[in-house]
């Protein structure tokens with residue numbers, strides 16, 4: 172019903188027109204058959220031109236309706252498909268956009284369902300409408316022709332009607348199997364799509380060529396395709412077996428009825444028109460039954476597929492959100508983690524193990540630790556991309572659970588390790604950080620200046636209107652896009668977060684890992700200035716860059732093992748001291764020279780970096 176409702180909401184007039192044309196075109200063959208019978212019987216009884224003229228005109232009109240109907244229904248179908256799939260896309264993406272966290276985007280089963288929803292959602296309302304129209308057509312046809320047969324011989328009408336029961340049952344079974352096959356091949360198709368994207372994407376092209384890995388991925392793609400095709404083949408064979416058997420049975424029945432009709436005519440118990448009616452009615456009833464069965468199977472199949480769309484649209488929030496959310500006030504006191512435990516999935520190792528951490532308002536916290544120690548995970552929890560498995564995160568004493576996540580994120584400006592590379596113009600790329608900046612001249616430019624990328628942008632062919640893409644051309648001027656360097660992209664990510672100048676919490680997850688030492692120094696000087704009066708969390712492997720933080724937390728295997736400022740941690744001679752000494756050695760001419768902390772802090776070259 173919701174599939175039909177969706178179609179009706181998308182395009183009510185077209186849908187009503189489609190159903191009307193369907194009913195009229197379904198009634199036409201019944202009318203034609205009776206008109207033919209009347210004309211033949213009239214001619215056999217010696218009627219003149221006057222008596223047969225009226226039925227002949229009606230016959231010609233019905234023929235014209237039958238000829239024109241398919242074109243009109245084709246056009247109306249196309250309009251309905253476009254309108255419903257637009258509505259479906261809008262609803263599906265609104266629902267997906269409403270997910271608070273990231274968990275669902277990392278759940279293969281959900282991704283399979285989403286793919287099916289994208290595929291089926293757009294088609295199902297139309298398919299259901301089409302099938303319902305088909306059912307109406309078949310019913311009109313069946314009532315007309317079974318009624319006609321019943322007039323000639325009631326038993327014949329009953330036998331022909333009953334022959335439809337196994338056909339109907341078989342179609343429903345087949346449609347169930349078809350939906351199951353679709354579900355079974357969905358992961359395979361997603362993997363195939365993944366390999367196809369790899370083989371055609373500019374991001375992967377470099378490594379694939381360098382390592383000559385194209386053949387490997389192509390084989391994987393073909394293996395996935397063969398696997399899916401194998402399942403499709405099984406389904407096709409099953410359909411062939413069932414439908415061929417039913418077809419043979421239908422032909423035997425039609426042959427028997429034909430023999431009976433001819434015999435009756437020879438004995439004089441049936442007119443010539445009656446024979447013509449039987450000849451037309453038997454195949455029409457059989458095709459009506461097959462149509463009814465096929466359409467019922469189609470409705471059943473489409474509804475099973477549509478169920479994926481309905482499930483996704485009705486999933487609701489992935490993380491609990493409060494009914495009456497507490498407003499998120501500016502940060503006055505602190506963000507606090509209390510005994511936070513976290514793992515990505517049940518049964519996987521803990522990533523955070525009882526973290527207690529207080530980030531005072533207006534202070535800078537640095538998180539350091541080897542690869543995989545849980546630093547990025549910790550800040551992702553602060554943005555509420557996931558909820559702690561145990562423990563709480565408080566914003567001025569209020570649990571993040573009790574806040575509207577959208578409001579919370581308005582108070583946060585963050586740059587992550589790999590900022591997104593949108594294939595949009597420079598201005599749009601920056602404005603993603605705060606879309607209102609698109610309407611305020613100079614805001615994106617100011618953010619780009621702060622991120623130190625303005626001069627680079629000014630040299631681009633169309634400045635801030637330059638498209639950053641190698642795979643699309645500009646929509647207006649069809650000019651080819653350009654590509655930025657890794658460091659420039661990283662600065663674009665920073666510019667994005669700089670647009671949120673009034674955010675209370677600044678999160679920087681390795682914001683300068685792709686920059687050269689001079690650029691890194693310059694960025695860190697800018698960041699220090701920005702952070703000075705703001706609460707910030709900085710993650711960096713370049714310990715010279717975090718030296719000035721008010722508090723430095725060392726994360727090791729999901730636990731905070733050291734906490735304090737630079738001087739305190741150096742005097743502890745623990746992990747921080749070891750890593751800092753190791754990195755700063757790159758600035759000493761000889762290994763036994765004393766550590767030049769100043770030189771290292773202003774040029775925080777990260778060789779050799781910490782490793783896990």
Ligand SMILES: Nc1ncnc2c1ncn2[C@@H]1O[C@H](COP(=O)(O)OP(=O)(O)OP(=O)(O)O)[C@@H](O)[C@H]1O
Nearest residue numbers: 277515522540541542543544545546547548549588
């Ligand atoms: N989305 C995810 N799903 C499952 N496991 C994850 C996910 N992200 C990270 N992990 C796992 O969590 C652990 C911590 O990862 P995290 O990215 O937080 O470490 P990190 O300290 O930021 O590392 P790095 O210094 O390399 O950036 C790793 O073992 C990683 O495999």
